[in-house]
Amino acid sequence: MRNLRNGSQTADTGRTGRMTGGHHECAACTHQQVRVINEALIAKVPMRLLGATYGMSAAALSRHFTHHVKHATIEQRMELVLDHLIAKCDEFEARALNEEVDDEVLGVIDDLRQELLEVKNRSRLWST
Numbered sequence: 001m002r003n004l005r006n007g008s009q010t011a012d013t014g015r016t017g018r019m020t021g022g023h024h025e026c027a028a029c030t031h032q033q034v035r036v037i038n039e040a041l042i043a044k045v046p047m048r049l050l051g052a053t054y055g056m057s058a059a060a061l062s063r064h065f066t067h068h069v070k071h072a073t074i075e076q077r078m079e080l081v082l083d084h085l086i087a088k089c090d091e092f093e094a095r096a097l098n099e100e101v102d103d104e105v106l107g108v109i110d111d112l113r114q115e116l117l118e119v120k121n122r123s124r125l126w127s128t
Contacts, residue, residue: 027056028064039084041065042077075123082120089113 028037034052040050047058047065072080095110 018073026064026068027060029068031056033082037061037064038069039080041069042072042080078123079120081087082116082123086113086120 028034031037031054037050037054040059041047041064049060050056050061051058089109089112093106093113096109097104
């Protein structure tokens with residue numbers, strides 16, 4: 001997919017060029033990859049890079065962060081990051097199975113996933 005503003009390649013994420021959310025709509029909230037965008041904003045990925053990747057302006061991302069992400073509690077942010085890491089474990093495991101890697105590697109991935117799930121469960125207990 002091409003970015004309409006400068007003709008550069010952007011990720012195929014359901015947006016064409018630099019679309020906005022429309023009148024009174026948040027461009028990031030209406031984006032198909034909103035969860036990934038939120039995780040990246042929490043992880044402090046540069047907004048220019050995110051904008052180029054997902055076809056929106058850094059200003060739109062800044063507004064989204066200010067009005068929707070910044071107010072998330074620490075527990076909500078932690079849960080987003082943990083969900084992302086658990087999903088990455090699943091992705092790594094699938095790739096490892098396709099490449100027929102050593103069982104030790106699969107064991108490490110599984111151990112990491114279990115640790116992350118335990119942290120996530122403990123964090124839920126703290127927030128209640």
